[in-house]
Amino acid sequence: MEDNKPDKRIATFLQEHHVLTLATTANNIPYCANCFYVYDEAMNAFIFTSDEATKHVKDALTQNFVAGSVVLETNVIGKIQGVQFQGVMIKPEGEELKRVKKSFLKRFPVAMLMKTTLWMVELSFVKFTDNRLGFGKKLYWGSQAGTTHKLEDV
Numbered sequence: 450m451e452d453n454k455p456d457k458r459i460a461t462f463l464q465e466h467h468v469l470t471l472a473t474t475a476n477n478i479p480y481c482a483n484c485f486y487v488y489d490e491a492m493n494a495f496i497f498t499s500d501e502a503t504k505h506v507k508d509a510l511t512q513n514f515v516a517g518s519v520v521l522e523t524n525v526i527g528k529i530q531g532v533q534f535q536g537v538m539i540k541p542e543g544e545e546l547k548r549v550k551k552s553f554l555k556r557f558p559v560a561m562l563m564k565t566t567l568w569m570v571e572l573s574f575v576k577f578t579d580n581r582l583g584f585g586k587k588l589y590w591g592s593q594a595g596t597t598h599k600l601e602d603v
Contacts, residue, residue, distance in 0.1 A: 536572040
């Protein structure tokens with residue numbers, strides 16, 4: 450497992466899906482929103498659009514440390530896969546904005562018709578559950594908030 454990038458199996462899973470659940474909090478009140486995303490493996494970040502007037506964006510502008518998940522819906526226990534993550538939500542600007550916009554529009558060209566704002570979640574922690582590797586198999590990357598131990602494959 451590389452220290453700077455998640456396991457390739459995690460990246461592949463994130464690239465195969467396109468909806469994440471984003472959890473935010475403001476004034477100790479949690480909130481969740483579902484967002485279409487693109488996963489940028491080189492930056493290890495989610496890219497998504499959302500209007501600045503939405504509750505989850507307002508929350509993140511107050512407290513930009515966020516969490517969330519991406520899951521495969523299945524009734525077959527042996528095929529269960531999902532990612533839980535933590536990271537920092539930012540508004541890309543300048544050259545970074547140009548790069549993420551190109552990436553997002555490549556996957557979701559209909560977004561060209563929308564007036565919206567692009568956001569990124571720079572990942573700091575990922576837990577990938579993949580029952581195809583064995584029941585309850587988990588791969589970890591990064592440092593989970595509040596922990597100081599080294600995370601390893603379990």
